[in-house]
Amino acid sequence: MxxxxxFEELKWRGxxxxxxGEDLEDKLNNEKITFYWGTDPTADSLHIGHYSSLxxxxxxxxxxxxxxxxxxxxxxxxGDPRPTSEREIISKEAVSRNVEAIKKQVKEIxxxxxxxxxxxxxMKEFSFTDFLRDVGKYINVNYMLDKxxxxxxxxxxxxFAEFSYTLIQGYDYLHLFKEKGCTLQAAGSDxxxxxxxxVDLIRKMTGKQAYGFTMPLILDATGxxxxxxxxxALWLNEEKTSSYELYQYLINSDDTxxxxxxxxxxxxxxxxxxxxxxxxxxxxxLRIAQKTLAREIITDLxxxxxxxxxxxxxxxxxxxxxxxxxxxxxxxxxxxxxxxKINEDKNIVDLLxxxxxxxxxxxxxxxxxxxxxxxxxxxxxxxxxxxxxxxAMDGKYxxxxxxxxxxxxxxx
Numbered sequence: 001m002x003x004x005x006x007f008e009e010l011k012w013r014g015x016x017x018x019x020x021g022e023d024l025e026d027k028l029n030n031e032k033i034t035f036y037w038g039t040d041p042t043a044d045s046l047h048i049g050h051y052s053s054l055x056x057x058x059x060x061x062x063x064x065x066x067x068x069x070x071x072x073x074x075x076x077x078x079g080d081p082r083p084t085s086e087r088e089i090i091s092k093e094a095v096s097r098n099v100e101a102i103k104k105q106v107k108e109i110x111x112x113x114x115x116x117x118x119x120x121x122x123m124k125e126f127s128f129t130d131f132l133r134d135v136g137k138y139i140n141v142n143y144m145l146d147k148x149x150x151x152x153x154x155x156x157x158x159x160f161a162e163f164s165y166t167l168i169q170g171y172d173y174l175h176l177f178k179e180k181g182c183t184l185q186a187a188g189s190d191x192x193x194x195x196x197x198x199v200d201l202i203r204k205m206t207g208k209q210a211y212g213f214t215m216p217l218i219l220d221a222t223g224x225x226x227x228x229x230x231x232x233a234l235w236l237n238e239e240k241t242s243s244y245e246l247y248q249y250l251i252n253s254d255d256t257x258x259x260x261x262x263x264x265x266x267x268x269x270x271x272x273x274x275x276x277x278x279x280x281x282x283x284x285x286l287r288i289a290q291k292t293l294a295r296e297i298i299t300d301l302x303x304x305x306x307x308x309x310x311x312x313x314x315x316x317x318x319x320x321x322x323x324x325x326x327x328x329x330x331x332x333x334x335x336x337x338x339x340x341k342i343n344e345d346k347n348i349v350d351l352l353x354x355x356x357x358x359x360x361x362x363x364x365x366x367x368x369x370x371x372x373x374x375x376x377x378x379x380x381x382x383x384x385x386x387x388x389x390x391x392a393m394d395g396k397y398x399x400x401x402x403x404x405x406x407x408x409x410x411x412x
Contacts, residue, residue: 004270005029006063012270013263014216015056017189020199021211024184028065033211035060035184036176038070038119038169041098042090045237046105048227048246051297052218052264053188058110059267060186067113068182069106073099073120075168078161105236109301115180119172135171138204139197147193166197173198177210189214218264221254226261238302242332246301247310250294251287255280258289266296320401322377327394330409339397339411348373348385357400357408367402374401 007025010016019025027033037057039050046054061067076095090098103116126134144150147166150158173195176182185195195212202210218226227234227249234249235241253261258280262273280289298307313333316322325333340355349364351357352373358364367373368383375391376399389395389412398410 009270010056010059014260015052015059015264016213017216018192018212018214020196020213021209024211024213027183027211028060028063032064032066033184034066034068034176034180034182035186036068036070036117036173036180036182037186038072038075038172039102040072040076041095041102042076043233043235044098044101045235045240046102047233047235048249049218049225049233051236051301052215052226053186054106054109055265055267055300056186056215057114061110061113062267065184067110067115068176068180069110069114069116070172070176071099071102071106071116071118072169072172073118074123075119075165075172077120078165078168101237109236117176117180119168119175122175123168123171131171135174135201136167138201139167139170143200144197147197149190149193166194169194170197170201173210174201174205177202177206177208183209184211184213186213186215188217190217215264218261219257221257236301238306242335243298243302243306243310244313244329244332245335246298247294247307247314250297251290251314253290253293255284255289258293261293262289262296266293267300268292268296317407320374320377320404322399323393325393327396330393330397330399334399334407334409337407337409339409341411342387343412345386345388348375348380348387349383351387351410352400355400355408355410357402372403375399377401 004012007016007028010028021027035057037053039046039053057067057069073095076090076098077092099118099120103118106116107114144163144166145154150163150166153162173182173185185198187195192212192214195214199210199212202208220226234246259273259277262268262276266273268276276289276292280286294310295307298310309329309332313325313329316325317333322330322333342351346354348368349361352364352367353359353361358367365383368381371379371381373380375385375387376393387398387410392398392410392412396412400408400410402408
């Protein structure tokens with residue numbers, strides 16, 4: 001393992017699917033080249049589905065290659081063709097806000113050495129006729145129709161705007177090739193058609209060789225894209241998706257996928273990953289691999305302190321000892337659970353019924369008497385207990401646990 005070349009390690013990690021340019025392996029191993037990866041600003045944060053590309057960009061940068069991250073202020077106004085239907089058009093104002101947010105986020109994740117560019121800075125200089133004359137004439141319509149993503153949309157219909165997307169992205173590569181000396185584009189495998197359009201455009205307009213490679217799309221054990229949970233993205237911005245929420249997703253990674261995720265998403269060496277998996281396979285119930293994955297990803301994205309908070313919340317909820325959690329940590333832990341709000345003192349039995357924790361007063365009394373009700377981590381058997389701000393954590397929250405795992409939030 002120790003004598004693997006950089007490119008061999010990329011392949012070992014499962015990060016190479018398609019390649020444009022026969023001598024790319026030699027260039028990645030023996031030269032320092034400028035590369036780019038791009039994303040459209042469809043939101044004010046990237047999500048975990050972007051993370052494999054971001055980590056790969058960071059990996060290339062660590063190997064000495066020069067990173068450029070392109071945020072598509074122009075292409076984001078059109079939308080990359082989806083396999084099934086046209087994307088929703090975003091306002092120019094929203095695109096501009098998202099561009100600035102993503103620029104900041106990318107620098108925080110990849111590092112200050114990354115150059116972040118916006119393709120609207122050069123596309124806005126083009127008139128429609130100039131673009132068709134200077135760029136469009138180099139790409140044959142039949143060539144574009146043969147692109148997988150376009151071919152799949154022909155039966156259901158594709159707009160001219162979406163159809164033109166691959167040509168604009170191809171020009172982005174040409175522009176960065178000429179202005180920045182960029183000779184490699186790296187992206188997810190769904191971008192292969194756009195990458196090869198850029199490579200061909202560069203060859204036709206300059207007579208020179210450019211390169212590309214794609215990474216396989218990362219899927220979960222059910223075949224869905226990594227990080228998609230019931231249609232909701234896991235955002236890289238900690239204010240949109242807390243470290244605890246991210247921890248819960250990662251700690252529940254399927255055993256059949258966790259080694260793949262360690263290879264793709266972490267900077268652990270191959271030897272370290274193999275050692276983690278050896279320990280994990282000897283005692284799978286301890287979830288050593290999943291815990292390592294969560295530590296590495298959250299620390300990389302949000303920092304060591306945020307990871308430790310996520311771990312503290314998780315361990316507190318698992319043990320039932322939540323007294324040491326702060327209000328902020330409580331809010332992280334129970335984000336998504338709508339609190340039951342009260343503004344006056346309540347008898348515990350009445351509250352359990354009103355908050356739908358128990359179905360009746362008889363059931364509430366049984367749960368309390370049997371010791372199945374916990375307030376802020378402490379068991380209570382007092383049928384006459386009054387719930388007020390004095391028993392609330394910091395005067396704000398009462399966390400009720402029924403049984404081992406069923407949590408409810410009461411707020412004042």
